[in-house]
Amino acid sequence: MTQYNRWYHPYDIDEKYNKRVAYFSMEYGIDQAFKIYSGGLGFLAGSHMRSAHDLRQNMIGIGMLWKYGYYDQVRHDDQSMRAQFQKKFYTFLEETDITVSVAVNGHEVKVKALVLKPEVFGTVPMYFLSTDIPENDYLAQTITHRLYDPEMSTRIAQSIVLGIGGGKVVEALGGAEVYHMNEAHALPLSFWLLDKYRSVEKVREHMVFTTHTPEKAGNEEHDTNFLDRMSFFNGTPLEEVRKLTHMDGHLFNHTLAALRLSKVANGVSQLHGEVARQMWNENHGICEIKAITNAQHANYWTDDDLWDALQSGNDNVLVVRKKEMKHLLFKIVSDQTGKLFNPEVLTIVWARRFAAYKRPDLLVRDFERFLTIINNKERPVQVIWAGKPYPFDEGAVNTFNKLVDLSEKQPNMAVLSGYEMELSRKLKQGSDVWLNTPRRPREASGTSGMTASMNGSINFSIQDGWLPEYARHGENSFILPIVDTNLPEHLQDSEDHKNLMHILEHEIAPAYYHDRGKWLGIMKQSMFDVLPFFGSDRMAHEYYEKLYSY
Incomplete structure (x- = not known):
């Protein structure tokens, strides 16, 4: 492996921040040139990656390389809005020799990692995942085409790539002590960690979670059997999934599962921390929900x-x-x-x-x-x-x-x-x-x-x-x-x-x-x-x- 494929930082780690942390987010607002974000969640994640660099923290970022971005907002002839999906090229990303495999709907999909080096935008080292490579068939290639794809099976596949593919990339880099999910998009990560540690208690020791919204659309629910068919649970038997997450019904709530499989979680303002606790505290087995107010770089x-x-x-x-x-x-x-x-x-x-x-x-x-x-x-x-x-x-x-x-x-x-x-x-x-x-x-x-x-x-x-x-x-x-x-x-x-x-x-x-x-x-x-x-x-x-x- 080249030096870019190991866990590395271009600075001496500050001892206060020595714990190895891998931060998972579906979107990052890092720079205008890098169109892989939709809004506030991404802006927040981008600022976090910049400050982690400035403070010399022992952190890396894991994200997705969206070939068509979120979308480009342009206009029809009558000035009304038009969504344009335009192919993007990012020459500032560098190849690594890290390619991992994930299962999507029972089929093997290859996931390639590219690195964003810290000197480009002043972030911690960040690794962006793509399935748009020749080793995959066309359907698999489309998984990393559009952020928040409207096709439900593609959206689930995106979570699998971010969570399980991202977990395997972190492992190839030498592993982390803490896996931080910025929203529940990367939830399959927890089932990959379960396979890695063979203990739900160990999973909780290593996983933390940030919940960002009280909105229903931001707290996804899907049919449990559908998720199982999509390989969302990384081979964990369905009965064990139900037992670990305490969800026996036909719907699987991603946020609730994340709260039950993490050691600690947080809302993103003091008020949101209160709202999140009111929303979820009636559910047994969830972790503590603290509040860490969002901020910007x-x-x-x-x-x-x-x-x-x-x-x-x-x-x-x-x-x-x-x-x-x-x-x-x-x-x-x-x-x-x-x-x-x-x-x-x-x-x-x-x-x-x-x-x-x-x-x-x-x-x-x-x-x-x-x-x-x-x-x-x-x-x-x-x-x-x-x-x-x-x-x-x-x-x-x-x-x-x-x-x-x-x-x-x-x-x-x-x-x-x-x-x-x-x-x-x-x-x-x-x-x-x-x-x-x-x-x-x-x-x-x-x-x-x-x-x-x-x-x-x-x-x-x-x-x-x-x-x-x-x-x-x-x-x-x-x-x-x-x-x-x-x-x-x-x-x-x-x-x-x-x-x-x-x-x-x-x-x-x-x-x-x-x-x-x-x-x-x-x-x-x-x-x-x-x-x-x-x-x-x-x-x-x-x-x-x-x-x-x-």
Whole structure:
């Protein structure tokens, strides 16, 4: 084997982080050039890999090499959204001589590992798995074509490749002491570990788990017999699977199995930790669920000039740099939409994955009132939307297209396509306000607001995810009052909309236009308060402290 095929790091391991950890994630947001992510889960994993490198941790990453990525978000001729699946080439990945075999639906599938060396993007060594090699038939090759493939058997095969194939790659590298599953996508790993250790107690000693969402779609369930036919359980007899996971029914819950086969788990904010414990604690045999709040890699996301101005106390430079960044964002707006936004005007951005519970259209619930507010001659407002729906979620795609239609004749409304890491950075740097409107408490973390704060964009949000740990209304953020979650959803939406519009009209716009000193104070406080706690160095340290050394 070459040096790239052994467990290696280009730095001396810090003794605090000496335990060998293999981190498994279906997606990673590492750099704009590497399109293997869909949203927040990937952004979080990418920041973790960068901070693990910066802290000199003894960790490697295991992921999937998606030939067509998630998808490229482009447009039809009428401006509506189109999902384009375009072949990707990554010349910065290097060959290894590691090829392993997994069983999928009883058939052997070869899995090749390619390495992303630390010096490329400043991550720990990472190994990406591909079945798109000549040794496999065409069907097997397609397993690693699309992230979150809509075909169910392909999705299960992807989990098998990540979990069992990834486990075998780690073994070829010399093995790990801790196997960390970022979401339950890699769950077949636990059954590979069972075969390796021959003891469920030993599996639990070595496996930890991060759960990311209270959403049903993020906590997969499948027919147990179907999973068995797909070779999901790595040859473990079905009766033993039922006994080990305490699931006797016909449905197999991946998250619940992960909680029963890990030594410890965590939610991704303090609030989400509470929500996760409420969700799962009635189930016997689960591990402890702690809370480690997500965070983002400050060096990657922050604008150096803006941060230098903040640290030196030079308010004039801070204001000038923020305006420059608005100009840069508005060039993208004009390029995509033909609209010329004004950097003097209050600019609100809603940008994240389009999903029903995130309510991307809450702001336009009463469109006439919305137009009255944004077209106020004394206090105008510009609004930008961006985000990728799951390409086969018709409801989310329709919401995106509805906003495109509504914005068509409005010079101060824009909907941007191609929401990936570079556009995300530009939106955070160029916005005055970062709007977040999930139905509470369904947003586990919502880390985009952290990187917005790092760039002088003030959070305007539902009190969900990480915000309760950070936000102080009128001091570093604008926060909506908590609405009774026992109300029917349409009444929750109505109440949140009423509060949203009131705060925008009577607090945010007046402060921006008529009390610049107050506005600048909130903006600066938001930047001061976000770091270092919501930087991923703290998070990466806590994982060693609270999960890996547990």
